[in-house]
Amino acid sequence: MNRALLRWAERVGYQVGWAPAAVLSVVRQDIERQLVSGAIDAVFARENLGFRFPEDAERDVGWRVVVVLMPRPAHLVGFVVSGRRVEAVVPPTYLRYRETFGDVRRELESRVWNGSKVATLAVPLKLLAARMGLVRYGRNNVAYSAVAGSYMQILGYLTDATLPVPASWQPSEPALLPQCERCRACETGCPTEAIRRSQVPLVVERCLTIVNEKPGPWPPWVPSSAHRCLIGCLRCQQVCPANGDLEAVPSGVEFTEEETRELLDADDGQARYSDQLLSKLESIVGPQEARVIGRNLGALLANGASGSAARLHGRRHSQTRQAE
Numbered sequence: 159m160n161r162a163l164l165r166w167a168e169r170v171g172y173q174v175g176w177a178p179a180a181v182l183s184v185v186r187q188d189i190e191r192q193l194v195s196g197a198i199d200a201v202f203a204r205e206n207l208g209f210r211f212p213e214d215a216e217r218d219v220g221w222r223v224v225v226v227l228m229p230r231p232a233h234l235v236g237f238v239v240s241g242r243r244v245e246a247v248v249p250p251t252y253l254r255y256r257e258t259f260g261d262v263r264r265e266l267e268s269r270v271w272n273g274s275k276v277a278t279l280a281v282p283l284k285l286l287a288a289r290m291g292l293v294r295y296g297r298n299n300v301a302y303s304a305v306a307g308s309y310m311q312i313l314g315y316l317t318d319a320t321l322p323v324p325a326s327w328q329p330s331e332p333a334l335l336p337q338c339e340r341c342r343a344c345e346t347g348c349p350t351e352a353i354r355r356s357q358v359p360l361v362v363e364r365c366l367t368i369v370n371e372k373p374g375p376w377p378p379w380v381p382s383s384a385h386r387c388l389i390g391c392l393r394c395q396q397v398c399p400a401n402g403d404l405e406a407v408p409s410g411v412e413f414t415e416e417e418t419r420e421l422l423d424a425d426d427g428q429a430r431y432s433d434q435l436l437s438k439l440e441s442i443v444g445p446q447e448a449r450v451i452g453r454n455l456g457a458l459l460a461n462g463a464s465g466s467a468a469r470l471h472g473r474r475h476s477q478t479r480q481a482e
């Protein structure tokens with residue numbers, strides 16, 4: 159079964175790894191320790207993390223955890239403003255984020271191991287992949303793999319498929335990229351000072367992503383020049399010397415001038431769009447994020463970023479350089 163998994167991963171260009179389900183209790187305890195010490199804020203955790211650890215399976219020696227690292231490109235979305243087509247960048251992982259977990263689960267269940275059970279894990283996936291020795295952290299708090307740098311979606315599954323693990327298996331210690339020792343590019347490049355050299359965990363409440371994925375007014379600490387993506391932010395990954403160039407591909411989603419106007423007219427992040435517009439937005443992001451696209455597009459246009467900076471990000475590139 160491990161050969162089938164490795165053959166599949168090679169064919170589709172993903173990286174995979176597996177470990178005893180006991181790795182989940184290591185990850186759970188890491189998180190619990192950081193919650194107790196205050197390193198992870200309890201309110202932030204309650205509102206944003208929602209992890210569910212399958213504690214029964216953690217103790218079952220037969221179950222395995224499988225992590226899949228899927229390289230993902232950025233996507234370009236077209237709008238029409240005053241008769242001119244502009245493109246905006248959607249960072250890797252947003253397009254079909256949730257659906258991708260299901261796609262891979264079904265593929266593993268039906269094509270790779272016909273008959274084994276596979277369940278999607280809702281656990282801290284960077285930490286899980288780090289504990290399985292598959293990734294290193296960057297100082298920007300994003301995980302890097304040897305094949306895709308940081309431009310990837312991390313997927314985690316629990317399975318009863320027979321995957322051999324050596325009796326000597328031990329969890330890895332989370333480690334920083336060696337490049338981070340002498341580099342400050344992400345710290346100085348972050349537009350909202352969410353990265354601090356003195357600590358690895360991000361100052362999450364200062365990350366643009368946490369604000370631009372949710373409705374509401376822009377906080378005063380977000381400079382207008384920070385807006386360069388339709389949602390999320392790429393800055394700390396794009397300035398990182400451990401990353402290759404980011405590939406940007408057309409999403410196939412184009413908004414007419416009328417639709418663009420509807421988006422911009424309801425730009426407070428609480429928008430009630432028409433069903434047709436909403437379903438188009440939901441082909442880019444999830445239903446929650448769809449509500450903020452008009453507000454974000456407005457900020458992008460005000461920053462002059464949709465035609466110039468966004469197109470600059472959107473040049474077609476290939477991912478070549480490796481993380482280490």
Ligand code: B12
Pocket residue numbers: 188189192198206207249250251280281282283284285295298299300301302307308309310311312313332333334358359360362365367368371389390391392394
């Ligand atoms: C909540 C969340 C967010 C929140 C909060 C981030 C956070 N730090 O928690 C916000 C909205 C800000 C966010 C932003 C982004 N996210 Co996000 N997010 C998540 C989610 C749901 C949970 C993350 C998590 O585990 N948080 C808990 C924290 C505390 O864990 P941690 O970040 O791993 O931190 C650990 C280390 O700091 C370690 N540690 C502590 N001290 C030390 C010391 C050393 C030396 C070392 C090495 C480690 C270490 O301990 C911490 C945990 O115990 C995951 C999906 C999932 N289920 O895992 C996606 C996920 C992490 N996000 C992802 C992405 C792509 C992003 C964005 C790039 C999106 C974008 N383009 O805008 C940004 C990146 C921002 C950044 N610079 O980190 C990807 C990451 C892919 C990758 N290559 O790493 C994930 C895994 C989704 C996926 N399935 O692929 N995200």
Ligand code: SF4
Pocket residue numbers: 296297298299335337338339341342343344345394397398399400
């Ligand atoms: S930009 Fe530099 S410090 Fe930041 S993650 Fe990349 S190598 Fe590390």
Ligand code: SF4
Pocket residue numbers: 298347348349350351352353360364365366367390391392393394395
């Ligand atoms: S995603 Fe953007 S705002 Fe968040 S840490 Fe990286 S550069 Fe800073």
